[in-house]
Amino acid sequence: MQTTDRTTVTAVLDLLADAWGRGDADAYGAHFTEDATYVTFVGTKYSGRDDIAGSHRVLFGKFLKGTKLAHEVLDVRFLGADVAVVTSRGDTYTGAAPKKLSKVQTYTLVRDGGRWLVAAFQNTQRKPLLERVSFAFAPETKPKQ
Structure with a gap:
């Protein structure tokens, strides 16, 4: 993995946050592929850049x-030169x-014409109390990291 690739990939999250903070839906959507999948923490699934924006x-x-x-x-893994x-952890705030940060998120990014775009996004609301209960009754389910 090239350090510059990691930096460029994670910078997409900064660009998303910037667009979000400005309330700019078009700029936010511009960081997704035309056919991106977007799943919210409540389970709503959006398909495509236009639907997301x-x-x-x-x-x-x-x-x-x-x-x-x-x-x-939290982690960046390259599954090839272009994926x-x-x-991450994330949250909205005022x-x-x-x-x-109360949510765990997974972004799958692809390099498209030299630019990294989000092809899939999954957002999950953390439930710390339920995690603690699960780990108390089944400690072997607690993540190693």
Whole structure:
């Protein structure tokens, strides 16, 4: 893995956060492939750049108006020269950035004409209490890292 590839791939998350913070659905959608898959933490699935941008246009005007996007990259794996999987923690917020990010996210990015774009996104709301209960009754299920 080239350090520059990792930097370029993770910079896409910064660009997404910047577009989100400006409430710019078109700029946000521009970082996805034409046929991208986008799954929200409530389980809603959007298909394609236009669907992603269109839904965010409404969300930025209503439920997510004035919010910002925080993220922390946990892992980057390259599955070839033109495919990367990024695992992160993330959250939306207003005011000060949260100290603990409540969602775990997976991005699959592809290099398209020299530019990295998100081909698939999965967002999962963490349930720390349920995790603790599961680990208490089945400690062998606790992740090693």
